[in-house]
Amino acid sequence: MTVKTDTEAAGRRRASGTRDIKVRAEKLNLWYGDTQALFDVDLDVYAREVTALIGPSGCGKSSFLRCLNRMNDLIPSVRVEGRVTLDDEDIYDPSVDVVQLRSHVGMVFQKPNPFPKSIYENIAYAPRLHGIVNGRAALDELVESSLKRAGLWREVADRLDTPGTELSGGQQQRLCIARAIAVNPEVILMDEPASALDPLATATIEELIDELKDNYTIVIVTHNLQQAARVAGYTAFFHMGRIIEFNDTDTLFTNPREQRTEDYITGRYG
Numbered sequence: 003m004t005v006k007t008d009t010e011a012a013g014r015r016r017a018s019g020t021r022d023i024k025v026r027a028e029k030l031n032l033w034y035g036d037t038q039a040l041f042d043v044d045l046d047v048y049a050r051e052v053t054a055l056i057g058p059s060g061c062g063k064s065s066f067l068r069c070l071n072r073m074n075d076l077i078p079s080v081r082v083e084g085r086v087t088l089d090d091e092d093i094y095d096p097s098v099d100v101v102q103l104r105s106h107v108g109m110v111f112q113k114p115n116p117f118p119k120s121i122y123e124n125i126a127y128a129p130r131l132h133g134i135v136n137g138r139a140a141l142d143e144l145v146e147s148s149l150k151r152a153g154l155w156r157e158v159a160d161r162l163d164t165p166g167t168e169l170s171g172g173q174q175q176r177l178c179i180a181r182a183i184a185v186n187p188e189v190i191l192m193d194e195p196a197s198a199l200d201p202l203a204t205a206t207i208e209e210l211i212d213e214l215k216d217n218y219t220i221v222i223v224t225h226n227l228q229q230a231a232r233v234a235g236y237t238a239f240f241h242m243g244r245i246i247e248f249n250d251t252d253t254l255f256t257n258p259r260e261q262r263t264e265d266y267i268t269g270r271y272g
């Protein structure tokens with residue numbers, strides 16, 4: 003798929019104000035076999051912002067996130083209806099190259115999942131596969147810049163040949179973020195990226211997310227409401243497969259429109 007440039011996208015500002023919409027979901031419905039998990043979900047994800055998806059367990063946050071780079075295609079029983087656009091292009095159009103799409107919309111998972119290869123190879127593998135760089139010097143540079151952007155370079159510069167799996171959990175997660183960054187995505191999806199980490203490693207990941215938002219559009223699923231409040235400019239509250247409320251994070255947390263949102267953020271259920 004050809005992904006349009008930011009300048010083109012800027013021409014398509016919507017009624018929501020002056021924000022550019024990077025990803026838009028419209029009337030998205032999803033079934034696992036006969037069981038419907040998402041119901042008419044509409045969401046605008048703004049460019050170069052962090053959008054948090056919150057809600058009680060099983061409400062469909064991860065299912066929704068996986069629709070944004072067609073990861074659900076890998077689950078045979080899944081059926082998706084509705085539209086998801088990236089810069090106004092329908093990512094479910096039959097002409098879309100899904101591998102290409104996933105290089106534009108990268109993903110970081112709950113459990114750090116480095117390849118059982120060296121730190122260097124974890125970063126270099128996909129850019130080499132996609133032909134993003136040619137030659138060892140360019141690849142070295144890309145590995146270094148990706149690790150720098152993920153805040154890991156100083157910790158690993160002298161041991162790029164050691165296995166990624168030997169790093170600490172927090173370092174492994176930053177390695178996975180560096181790996182996602184290396185193919186130059188525009189959007190990064192994060193599914194509870196810090197939930198397996200200790201508070202210090204979590205704080206490092208949150209600082210990193212804050213830095214990354216200057217260059218990337220980030221959608222993050224989190225159970226941690228404080229984390230959503232700390233990192234996200236916008237938050238969507240999901241309940242039973244629907245978006246109940248979407249707003250800027252401050253408003254959603256301090257002045258929710260819906261009783262169900264208030265009940266959730268004040269800990270009455272979830």
Ligand SMILES: Nc1ncnc2c1ncn2[C@@H]1O[C@H](COP(=O)(O)OP(=O)(O)OP(=O)(O)O)[C@@H](O)[C@H]1O
Nearest residue numbers: 034039057058059060061062063064065066077225
């Ligand atoms: N691979 C799958 N096959 C069948 N049903 C699934 C699958 N993945 C999720 N579901 C179901 O879809 C619904 C939404 O699940 P999902 O994981 O998207 O929710 P979630 O809000 O991310 O939950 P959690 O916060 O616990 O991770 C749940 O009822 C779940 O059981």
